[in-house]
Amino acid sequence: MLRRSIAFLLAVFLLFSSLVFGFTICIDPGHQEKGDPTHEQIAPGSTETKARVSTGTRGVKTGIPEYVFTLEFSFLLRDRLVQEGFDVIMTRERHDINISNIERAKIANEANADLAIRIHADYSANSEVKGFMLLIPSPDSIHTAPIYSESRRAAEKIMASLLNISGISSLGIRQRSDMTGFNWSKVPVLIFEAGFMSNPEEDVLLASQDYREKLVEALVSGISDYFLSR
Template identity: 35%
Template sequence: MTDRRPTLRAALALCGCGVLLLTGCASPTPASDEPTRVSPESMGTSASASPTASVGVVGADLSGRTIAIDPGHNGGNAKDPEAIASPVPDGRGGTKACNTTGTATDSDYGESEFAWSVAGFLRDDLEAAGASVILSRSGDDGVGPCVDERGTFADDADVLVSIHANGSESTEPKGFHIIVADPGKSRKLEDESTRLAKSLSGSMAAVFTPNKAYGKDAISPRPDLAGLNNASVPAVIVECGEMRNPDEAAVMESEDGRRRYAEAIAAGIGDWF
């Protein structure tokens, strides 16, 4: 859509998800955007389109588990800059902007749309393995939720995985990295989140490039991401790759690539359980 261009360009400056701009990244929400079960059709997937979704992909029986998936940002965020800029609890006793618009590839494929699509495939894979899945938002054309709610919506889940992609200014950075809250709400939560991050790093590194700028496991401990800070269950943000790197942008823009991101994340969640 042509009207996405200014929005997504702005996102490059606003996205909090990266080496450069991370502060606005992990987001949250308005009460109207309660965690919702979403039809596969609305997420661009369908039962017939998920032949790879199986316990085999996840590698574990997740019956009885509830997994919270937070697809980063939202497609309508740029339409309501006032709401998106409104302060919300940052989980550290301060406040933070409700959300940001996210980043985009050079051809304006948006981070929120990417995250939404990966979340759909991931949900299919996890449900095929027996898990219950809740999502932080119900579509990709709304506003929010704010970052604090992107943590608290997972209160009754076993684990929270937030899906993002990074937007560095340079096109050279490449690879995924995984963010954990440091310090965590408790030592136990921090340890479990770190174990989850290592599990995901391992499963993703089997398919994708780890960004070693974040260390050998491509894990980035950060104190400033409100979604993680407000989570009461083990939680990570997966920055799947660099949207401005041409090679990774091509993968993210392809449905097959997004399905592979989802499968790698699903395998890492299965390993962690």
């Protein structure tokens, strides 16, 4: 009986690991040590431009820079996705680098990633504001309409999974047409804004290994649900 149970569990494990095997996830740890204020086109063919990459925010209580949080968090996420059988590429693995939002999008495009996930933390002038949110490309822009529906489906699976974390605050899924990293993306993409570093409570939470691991587990489970339901 025990041997049959083990064989069954092994079969289930192999089935699940093979189903996500071959899917490529591109993780983009938001920002870098020094921002680059020189401009780049917000979308292909656009006359509108934006800074190549901004510096990001900083924890109001912990003082942790956003670019440090995003990279540490991305390493945790990468390791767990690899364990699940995904192929993972990262747009950066160090702080001292200069890659713009267009270049980050192109890394995912060139790898033909099945999903790009960009990691950020948020800032608000109102220190009361807290909660995570998921940003996805808009269906109303010619640049992002082709990747809208798959990006939304992935975001909904991830949202459902994150909401299982007890006590977590959610600000929902929001559509954006003003993000360079979305407009240049040819693959489904979303931004995980993990929480507000301008809210003292959430800043401390985001610095804790325990909370980071909970978020990562929820992301991994949401991402797996998305691929298993394709």
